[in-house]
Amino acid sequence: MTLILTGSPTRYGEDRFTEDNGFLATVKAELADAVRRRKHRESAPVILMISAAPDDRAFTDSVLEGMTLCVTNSGITPSKITMLDRRNCKKATELVRKADWVVLCGGHVPTQNKFLHEIGLKELLKGFDGLVMGCSAGSMNCADFVYSHPEMTGEASDRNYSRWLRGLGLTKLQIVPHYYQVRNYMIDGRRLFEDVIFPDSWRHSFYTFPDGGYILCKNGRETLYGTAWGISNGRMRQICSENQVYTFMNVVFISPHFPQTYSHFCAALKRNGVNVLGIADTPFGNLNDELRWALSDYYQVRNLEDYDEVYRAVAWFAHRYGHIDWIESNNEYWLEQDARLRTDFNVTTGIHTDHIDAIKEKSEMKKYYAIGKVPTARQIKAAEGLEAVRAFACKTGFPIIAKPDNGVGASGTFKMNSEEELKAWFDSHAANYGAFVVEEFITGLLTSYDAVYDSHGEPLFESMGVYPTPIMDIVHDNLDSCYWVEKEVPAALAKLGRRTVKAFGIKSRFVHLEFFKLDRDREGLGKKGDFVGLEVNMRPAGGYTPDLMNFAHSTDVFQIWADMVAFDERRKPAGEQYFCAYASRRDCYSYKRSHEEIFARYGASICMCQRMPDALSDALGNQVYVARFNSRKEIQPYFDFVCEKA
Numbered sequence: 001m002t003l004i005l006t007g008s009p010t011r012y013g014e015d016r017f018t019e020d021n022g023f024l025a026t027v028k029a030e031l032a033d034a035v036r037r038r039k040h041r042e043s044a045p046v047i048l049m050i051s052a053a054p055d056d057r058a059f060t061d062s063v064l065e066g067m068t069l070c071v072t073n074s075g076i077t078p079s080k081i082t083m084l085d086r087r088n089c090k091k092a093t094e095l096v097r098k099a100d101w102v103v104l105c106g107g108h109v110p111t112q113n114k115f116l117h118e119i120g121l122k123e124l125l126k127g128f129d130g131l132v133m134g135c136s137a138g139s140m141n142c143a144d145f146v147y148s149h150p151e152m153t154g155e156a157s158d159r160n161y162s163r164w165l166r167g168l169g170l171t172k173l174q175i176v177p178h179y180y181q182v183r184n185y186m187i188d189g190r191r192l193f194e195d196v197i198f199p200d201s202w203r204h205s206f207y208t209f210p211d212g213g214y215i216l217c218k219n220g221r222e223t224l225y226g227t228a229w230g231i232s233n234g235r236m237r238q239i240c241s242e243n244q245v246y247t248f249m250n251v252v253f254i255s256p257h258f259p260q261t262y263s264h265f266c267a268a269l270k271r272n273g274v275n276v277l278g279i280a281d282t283p284f285g286n287l288n289d290e291l292r293w294a295l296s297d298y299y300q301v302r303n304l305e306d307y308d309e310v311y312r313a314v315a316w317f318a319h320r321y322g323h324i325d326w327i328e329s330n331n332e333y334w335l336e337q338d339a340r341l342r343t344d345f346n347v348t349t350g351i352h353t354d355h356i357d358a359i360k361e362k363s364e365m366k367k368y369y370a371i372g373k374v375p376t377a378r379q380i381k382a383a384e385g386l387e388a389v390r391a392f393a394c395k396t397g398f399p400i401i402a403k404p405d406n407g408v409g410a411s412g413t414f415k416m417n418s419e420e421e422l423k424a425w426f427d428s429h430a431a432n433y434g435a436f437v438v439e440e441f442i443t444g445l446l447t448s449y450d451a452v453y454d455s456h457g458e459p460l461f462e463s464m465g466v467y468p469t470p471i472m473d474i475v476h477d478n479l480d481s482c483y484w485v486e487k488e489v490p491a492a493l494a495k496l497g498r499r500t501v502k503a504f505g506i507k508s509r510f511v512h513l514e515f516f517k518l519d520r521d522r523e524g525l526g527k528k529g530d531f532v533g534l535e536v537n538m539r540p541a542g543g544y545t546p547d548l549m550n551f552a553h554s555t556d557v558f559q560i561w562a563d564m565v566a567f568d569e570r571r572k573p574a575g576e577q578y579f580c581a582y583a584s585r586r587d588c589y590s591y592k593r594s595h596e597e598i599f600a601r602y603g604a605s606i607c608m609c610q611r612m613p614d615a616l617s618d619a620l621g622n623q624v625y626v627a628r629f630n631s632r633k634e635i636q637p638y639f640d641f642v643c644e645k646a
Contacts, residue, residue, distance in 0.1 A: 001131075001132060001170075002030045002034065002131050002132070002216070002217070002218045003131075003216075004026070004027065004132070004133040004215070004217070005133075005139040005171065005214060005217070006023075006133065006139060007175075007177030007179070007210065007211045007213070008106070008136060008178065009214075010211070011211055011212055012181075012211060016070055016073035016074045017073075018211070018212045020212040020213075021212060021214065021225040021226040021242070021243060023212065023225070024074055026214075026225075027131075027133070028075070030131050030216075030218075031131050034101060034131040038129060038130060044079035045078050045100040045101050046078065046098055047078045047081045047099065047100070048095050048096060048099035048101070049067060049083045049084065049105055050083075050085075050103065050104050051105055051115070052104075052105045052107025052109075052136075053085075053107045054085040054086040055085075059107075060083055060085045061083075063106075064083040067105070089115075089118070089119050092119040092120070096121070097124075099130060100130045101131045102128070102130065102131070102132045102133070103135065104132070104134045104135065104137075104142065106137045106138060106177075107136070107137050108137060108151070108152065109137040109140050109146065110162070113141050113148070116141060116168065125168065132170065136177045139215075140167075140177070141165075142168050142170040143169075143171055143172065143174050144166075144167055144171070145172075146166070146174070147163060147176075148165050149163060149176065149192065149196055149197055150163070150187055150188070150192075153187070153188065155188070156196060163200060170217070171215075171217055171222065173207060173215060173222060173248070174205070174206050174207070175208065176206050176207070176208040177208070177211075178210070179209055179210040181211075199234065201231045201232050201233060205230060205231070205232040205273065206231040206232070207224070207228055207230055207231070208229050208236075209226060209228035210227060213225060213227055213240075219322055220320065220321045220323075221247065221248070222247070222275075223245055223247045223248070224239070224245070224247075224248070226242055227240060227241055228240040232270065233271070237271065237272075239272065239566075246273065247325075248273050248274065249273075249274045249565070249566060250324050251276055251324075251328065251565065252279060253265070253266055253279070253329065254279050254304070254329035254331070254334050254337070255279070255280050255334060256280060256294075257280050257282060257288070258280075258613070258615075259331075260288065260613060261546065262330060263288055264290070264558035265330060266278070266290075266291055268556070268561065269562045269566065270294040270295075271562070274566055275297070276294050276295050276296055277297050277298075277317045280298075280300065280304065281301050281302065281303060281304045297320070297321070299316060301313055304334070307337060315345075318345065324345055326347065326350065326565060327345065327347050329539075330510060330539050330540055330561075332537060335356065336353075336360060338351070339351045339353045339355070339356040340353050349455075351506075351538065358504060359506075359538045361406050362379070362437050362535065363405050363437050365535065368500075368504045368536075369500070371503045372499045374500050374503065374533040375526055375530070375532050376533035377439045377440050377525075377534070378392075378440045379439045379440075380392040380438050381405070381434075381436075382402060382426075382438050383433070383434035386422070386423065386426045389422065389426075390419060390422060396440035397440070398417050399415050399417045400416050400441055401414070401439050401440075401472075402416065404436055404437075405435055406435070442516050442518070442532060442534075443516075443519050444517050445466065445468065445516065445517040446466075446467040446468075446471075446534070447465060447466050447531070448465035448467070448513060448514050448515070449489070449493055449494070449497030449512075449513040450462070450464070450465060450540070450541055450545070451497060452557065452570075453511065454568050456507065457502060457506070457507045460563075460570040461555070461557060461560045462497070463486075463549045463553065464485065464488070464490065464493060465484070465486070465541060465545060465548075466483060466484050466486060468482065469482065475618050480583070480585060481582070481584045481621045482581070482582065482583050482639045483581075484579055484580060484581040484582060485549055485552040485579070485580045486552070486632075487578060496515065496531050496533070497513055504538075506538060508568075509538055510540045510561050511538055511539075512537040512539060512540060512541040512545075513537065514534040514535045514537070515532060515533055517529060518530050540557075542616065542620070543620040544608065544624060547608060547626065548580040549580075551578065551580045551607045552577065552628060553577060554575025555573065555574045555575065556572050559571075560572050578628040579632055579634070580627070581629065581635045581638055582626050583624075583639050584621025584623060584624050584625070584643075585621055585622060585642070585643065586623075587623070589645055590646040591642075591646055592644040592645060593642070598625060601641060602638060602641070605627040606625060607626055607627065608624065608625075609625055609626070610626075611623060611624070612624050
């Protein structure tokens with residue numbers, strides 16, 4: 001079956017199908033295919049129209065007459081046109097079976113909805129291999145769950161009027177037709193959009209477009225043609241323009257429930273009209289409200305580590321929804337699995353298996369840093385043995401750092417200050433030292449370059465994080481985690497960050513690149529204050545850092561990323577700029593100031609107060625306080641006040 005959703009197939013006052021946005025050409029092509037598929041003896045199509053006012057003979061007959069005129073004036077010659085209403089509804093099964101083209105007419109949504117259920121149209125259309133076209137109410141009733149906004153006097157004020165109805169289940173899209181005619185419509189003293197539709201859009205997504213626009217649903221794909229807006233959570237955003245096309249993408253999101261803030265990525269995709277298809281290892285009922293709303297579909301696996309099981313989940317989505325456009329987790333832990341899935345399902349938007357080593361293995365990263373002429377610490381593979389590493393240390397000097405070649409964060413990182421400690425480390429890692437790399441120890445301020453890049457390798461958003469205490473020290477010594485996001489990105493860091501992204505060939509991604517800002521001159525690396533490459537992470541910064549970016553730059557990085565996915569551009573602007581500071585506490589310590597005292601002192605500046613999930617607490621603490629300030633000098637007193645021990 002091919003489905004076309006319209007407000008009206010004609011422009012206002014015209015007696016033929018519009019050619020705008022290729023509508024007439026699309027109808028003719030799809031109708032010809034339908035006739036060929038159904039293999040009638042007659043080459044001309046059989047058209048069945050279904051009334052929205054089955055008991056109003058005069059209205060129904062006028063619709064039949066007008067639609068017949070439009071069909072013939074548009075160069076379509078049918079063998080037969082029939083209107084299905086109360087007079088012939090007992091023949092519904094036979095009429096649907098013989099039709100090539102079923103047209104659901106416009107009118108009053110609830111009235112038509114009731115009639116469609118009376119004749120059992122949902123069941124009759126199962127296996128139908130022709131063309132179905134909805135007009136206005138007919139398009140609205142094609143949805144699985146129909147949004148029937150009030151349109152007749154008294155319906156908006158009637159508490160018994162049902163705005164939600166069961167439909168034909170031909171699409172999940174809910175539309176508000178005739179945008180230009182109804183945008184400023186008043187009903188029962190209320191504004192249809194601002195007072196009715198916008199409030200009803202909370203946890204829902206509606207699509208509105210003027211006559212002349214339409215949605216084509218074919219082979220599991222849904223494509224919108226012409227000017228259109230999406231309405232969700234009380235906001236309306238334009239998603240397509242005249243003579244342009246917007247495809248409702250299929251995005252598979254791996255582990256969308258963890259970290260918990262990743263539901264924001266899915267919600268932002270949903271607002272852009274994306275089919276968000278989630279795969280995780282927890283029951284659907286355990287997902288938060290935002291995520292349950294954002295997901296178009298969900299597949300629970302027993303174990304996300306089981307590639308075959310996750311592969312079957314993606315295959316099921318591909319069978320049900322058509323080609324998968326994106327596969328993403330935005331999570332370091334799943335980067336290799338994401339790449340393998342993209343490769344196996346020929347998903348071109350993202351990193352494939354042939355490039356995964358470059359962003360996962362620290363030894364491979366060095367090669368790309370060199371291509372981009374980005375200074376970085378000298379390194380050797382521990383697999384070369386104790387003597388080779390000892391000779392390396394003689395060149396760089398102690399201390400040196402050993403860390404997993406393929407690893408995340410500071411886990412498994414060791415600092416060695418002498419030859420004795422180096423030998424002791426090799427002795428204690430006799431079975432696995434080959435999995436480590438050893439680097440010279442660089443002193444300086446740890447910073448990050450965080451950015452969202454488009455498909456052309458151009459930054460849509462950039463930010464800078466500052467981490468005064470190394471993560472390795474925080475994890476090893478159980479310290480409080482304190483860091484902040486800067487108001488602006490220094491030109492030198494932005495230049496180096498962009499050069500790094502280009503060297504790694506990264507496009508269409510959220511990145512978190514780590515750099516040291518040298519605290520002294522270092523031969524072969526740079527002068528004091530220069531930035532030196534440390535590590536690339538091709539995913540967003542961890543924990544609540546994306547939220548800090550939002551507070552610092554008065555924007556929404558979750559939406560910026562989703563706009564990059566859906567539109568390959570940035571649509572969310574930035575507002576006033578701040579310094580945003582993160583201070584955390586650990587449950588194992590007692591602190592001098594109470595929670596109430598913190599809010600009494602900094603309540604006007606605090607923009608987030610949250611618990612950190614236990615899985616992330618080693619590096620990021622247990623209780624989090626986030627505040628934003630106008631000047632950098634306010635940050636350290638804030639850290640001292642929140643984190644001073646009793």
